[in-house]
Amino acid sequence: MPMNLNLKRTPLSDTIFFLTQPIIIMGIIHLFHNGNTMIKTCIAGATGYTGAELVKLISGHPNAEITAVTSRSYAGQKLTDIFPALGGMVDITCEPMDMESLKGRIDCVFLALPHKVSMSYAPFFIENNIKVIDLSADFRFKDPKAYEAAYQPHSAPDLLKNAVYGLSEIYGDAIKKADLVGNPGCYPTSLLLPLIPLIKEGMVSTRGIVSDSKSGVSGAGRALSLSSHFCEVNESFKPYKVGNHRHVPEMEEILSFHAKEPVKITFVPHLIPLTRGMVSTIYAEVTAPTTHDAVMNTLKQYYGSDAFVRLLPQGKFPDSAHVRGTNFCDIGVHVDNDSQRIILVSAIDNILKGAAGQAVQNMNLMFGMEQRLGLELIPGAI
Numbered sequence: 171m172p173m174n175l176n177l178k179r180t181p182l183s184d185t186i187f188f189l190t191q192p193i194i195i196m197g198i199i200h201l202f203h204n205g206n207t208m209i210k211t212c213i214a215g216a217t218g219y220t221g222a223e224l225v226k227l228i229s230g231h232p233n234a235e236i237t238a239v240t241s242r243s244y245a246g247q248k249l250t251d252i253f254p255a256l257g258g259m260v261d262i263t264c265e266p267m268d269m270e271s272l273k274g275r276i277d278c279v280f281l282a283l284p285h286k287v288s289m290s291y292a293p294f295f296i297e298n299n300i301k302v303i304d305l306s307a308d309f310r311f312k313d314p315k316a317y318e319a320a321y322q323p324h325s326a327p328d329l330l331k332n333a334v335y336g337l338s339e340i341y342g343d344a345i346k347k348a349d350l351v352g353n354p355g356c357y358p359t360s361l362l363l364p365l366i367p368l369i370k371e372g373m374v375s376t377r378g379i380v381s382d383s384k385s386g387v388s389g390a391g392r393a394l395s396l397s398s399h400f401c402e403v404n405e406s407f408k409p410y411k412v413g414n415h416r417h418v419p420e421m422e423e424i425l426s427f428h429a430k431e432p433v434k435i436t437f438v439p440h441l442i443p444l445t446r447g448m449v450s451t452i453y454a455e456v457t458a459p460t461t462h463d464a465v466m467n468t469l470k471q472y473y474g475s476d477a478f479v480r481l482l483p484q485g486k487f488p489d490s491a492h493v494r495g496t497n498f499c500d501i502g503v504h505v506d507n508d509s510q511r512i513i514l515v516s517a518i519d520n521i522l523k524g525a526a527g528q529a530v531q532n533m534n535l536m537f538g539m540e541q542r543l544g545l546e547l548i549p550g551a552i
C-alpha cells in the first residue's frame with residue numbers, strides 16, 4: 171500500500187527546495203571529485219631526499235595514500251628506521267622495485283630516482299595504466315637528441331611524445347590529461363616561472379638572458395659524494411658547471427616553445443651552504459621601455475589565485491627562508507630602463523616546488539583534484 175506522507179507544497183517549502191537543491195548537487199559533485207576515493211601511490215626511491223619529502227606529503231594528503239615505497243639498498247627495512255623524523259607519520263617497510271608486484275595495487279607511481287633509472291621503469295607502468303610522475307630528467311625533453319646530448323642514450327624515446335612537462339602553472343591543462351609527467355628540474359622551475367610570461371608576451375629579448383642561480387646542497391641528492399661533503403660546502407660559496415650545466419638545454423627547449431625564435435641563455439649555478447633553498451637572479455633585456463606595473467600585470471595574467479606563485483610588491487625581493495618548507499615560488503621584479511634590463515628574482519624550496527611539492531601538485535591535476543590539496547600545510551623540513 172502506498173504510504174501517504176501528506177507532504178503539502180507551500181511557497182516556503184518550494185523556496186527551501188529551490189535554495190538547497192544546488193547545494194545538494196554541488197555536494198554530490200564534490201564527493202565524486204574530492205570524495206572518498208583514495209589514490210594509491212608508490213614512491214620509488216623513498217630513501218632519497220625527494221622521495222622522503224613525497225612520503226611526508228602523501229601521508230598528509232586527504233585523497234592519496236602510500237601503498238608502497240621502494241629502495242634498492244634498504245629493502246626489508248622500515249622507512250622510520252632510515253628517517254626517524256617520519257615516526258608517527260608512516261608505518262611502512264621498503265620493498266625492492268618489483269614492478270609485477272605493484273600491478274593492480276597502485277594508481278600512480280612517483281619515480282624519485284636518478285636519471286637513466288627512471289626510463290627503464292616508466293614504460294611498464296604506462297603499459298599497465300599506472301600514471302607516472304618522474305622526478306628525474308628522463309621525460310622532460312620533447313627532442314630525444316637534446317636529452318641524449320645532455321645525458322645518455324634514451325631507452326624509451328617513444329614515450330617522450332606524450333610525456334608532459336610538469337611545470338604545473340604553465341602546463342596545467344595538458345597535465346590534467348597526462349599519463350606521464352616529466353617533473354622539471356629545480357633550476358628550470360626557478361627560471362621558467364618568471365621568464366615564460368615575459369618571453370611569450372614579447373616583453374624581453376630572446377637573446378642576452380643571464381641567470382645567476384644559487385642552490386642549497388640537498389639539490390645534489392642524499393648519496394655520498396665529495397662535492398657535497400660537509401667540509402667541502404660549509405663556509406664555501408662557489409659557481410660550478412659554468413657553461414655546461416645539463417639544465418641549460420632543458421630551459422632553452424621550454425623557453426623556445428614560447429618564443430618566435432630559439433631562446434639562448436647564460437646560466438651560472440652556485441652552491442651555497444644551505445641545506446635547502448634556491449634563488450635565481452635573472453637579467454633580461456627589454457624589447458621596449460616598460461614599467462614595474464606592466465611586468466607585474468603580465469605575470470598576474472599567468473598566475474591566478476590558485477597558483478603557487480607569489481608576486482612580491484615593488485621594492486621587495488624573495489628570500490629562500492620565506493619559501494623554505496613550502497611549495498611557493500616567490501618572484502620580485504625590478505625594471506631598469508637605463509640599462510634596458512628587467513631583473514627578476516625567484517626563490518623556491520628545491521625539494522618542494524623544485525621537486526616533490528610540484529610532483530604532488532601534478533598528481534592532483536592528473537587525478538582531477540584541486541591543485542593545492544595536501545600542499546597548503548607542509549610538515550617540517552628534513
Ligand SMILES: NC(=O)C1=CN([C@@H]2O[C@H](COP(=O)(O)OP(=O)(O)OC[C@H]3O[C@@H](n4cnc5c(N)ncnc54)[C@H](OP(=O)(O)O)[C@@H]3O)[C@@H](O)[C@H]2O)C=CC1
Nearest residue numbers: 215217218219220241242243282283305306389391392525
Ligand atoms: N634534490 C633535489 O633538489 C632535486 C632532485 N631532482 C631529481 O629527483 C630525483 C631524485 O633526487 P634525490 O631525491 O635528490 O636523489 P637521492 O640521491 O637523494 O635519492 C635517489 C633515490 O633513488 C634510489 N636509487 C639510487 N640509484 C638507484 C638505482 N640505480 N636503481 C634504483 N634506485 C636507485 C636511492 O636509494 P636506494 O639506494 O635506497 O635505492 C634513493 O632512494 C633525481 O633524478 C634528481 O635529479 C629534481 C629536482 C630537485
Ligand SMILES: CC(=O)N[C@@H](CCC(=O)OP(=O)(O)O)C(=O)O
Nearest residue numbers: 307355356357385386387389390
Ligand atoms: C646542487 C646540485 O647539485 N644541484 C643539481 C640540480 C638538482 C636538480 O634539480 O636537478 P635534476 O632533477 O635535473 O637532477 C645539479 O646541479 O645537478
